[in-house]
Amino acid sequence: MINKTLLAFGATLLALPAHAENVPINGLVQSKCTIVTETTGVYGNPTNDKLSTLASEGGVLPIMRYDVVSGENYKARISTPTSFSSSPTLSDVVNWTGSTSVSEVSVAGMSAYDTNKVVFNNVTEFNLTLAGSTWFASQSTASYGFNKSLPAGNYNATVLAECIAL
Numbered sequence: 784m785i786n787k788t789l790l791a792f793g794a795t796l797l798a799l800p801a802h803a804e805n806v807p808i809n810g811l812v813q814s815k816c817t818i819v820t821e822t823t824g825v826y827g828n829p830t831n832d833k834l835s836t837l838a839s840e841g842g843v844l845p846i847m848r849y850d851v852v853s854g855e856n857y858k859a860r861i862s863t864p865t866s867f868s869s870s871p872t873l874s875d876v877v878n879w880t881g882s883t884s885v886s887e888v889s890v891a892g893m894s895a896y897d898t899n900k901v902v903f904n905n906v907t908e909f910n911l912t913l914a915g916s917t918w919f920a921s922q923s924t925a926s927y928g929f930n931k932s933l934p935a936g937n938y939n940a941t942v943l944a945e946c947i948a949l
Contacts, residue, residue: 815852816911816946821918822846824942826925831932834925844920846886847944854913858947863905863923864940871936875928883907883942887918911946919944 826834827841836842849859863881867873885897890913901908911917921942927933 814946814948816857816948817850818944818946819848819850820845821848824921824923826923826938826940828933832927832930834933834938836921836923844886844922845942846918846920847942848916848918849911849944849946850916851911851914854911856949857911858949859909859911859917859919860943860945860947861907861909861919861921862943862945863907863921864925864942865905867925867938867940869937869939871934871938873927873934875931877928878926879905879924880926881905881921881923883919883921885909885917886920889915889917893917910949
């Protein structure tokens with residue numbers, strides 16, 4: 784009798800529908816690379832048709848600091864301007880030049896970043912192989928038209944500083 788009861792109970796359990804639940808798992812990853820603007824750039828106006836961030840031409844180089852917790856995991860990608868984000872109305876072409884280089888390091892081996900940088904178009908890439916802080920300075924020059932003076936007003940442009948996970 785007990786065997787028949789157990790058999791009947793077991794058959795009842797098998798007849799119940801199965802139930803499943805999807806349980807979520809969440810995670811947050813925070814970058815181990817931060818970018819801090821150390822110095823805001825300023826355009827000097829050395830001639831009537833030119834703006835430049837070079838100190839010798841009345842400008843101030845923008846300086847960005849990259850703080851990296853773990854080397855070999857990130858790449859700095861810094862793009863110098865190819866247009867103004869705001870300016871007076873311009874009726875002629877603006878020719879842009881720019882470059883980025885290491886200006887200061889917290890670890891001596893980081894000075895090799897300048898030697899190993901990759902440059903294409905207006906972009907400079909540096910492999911951040913060591914943990915620590917690296918300061919990068921970007922130079923930007925905008926030359927206007929041919930024998931034309933820049934109109935009076937405020938001129939603004941931006942350097943795009945990115946930290947790319949490898």
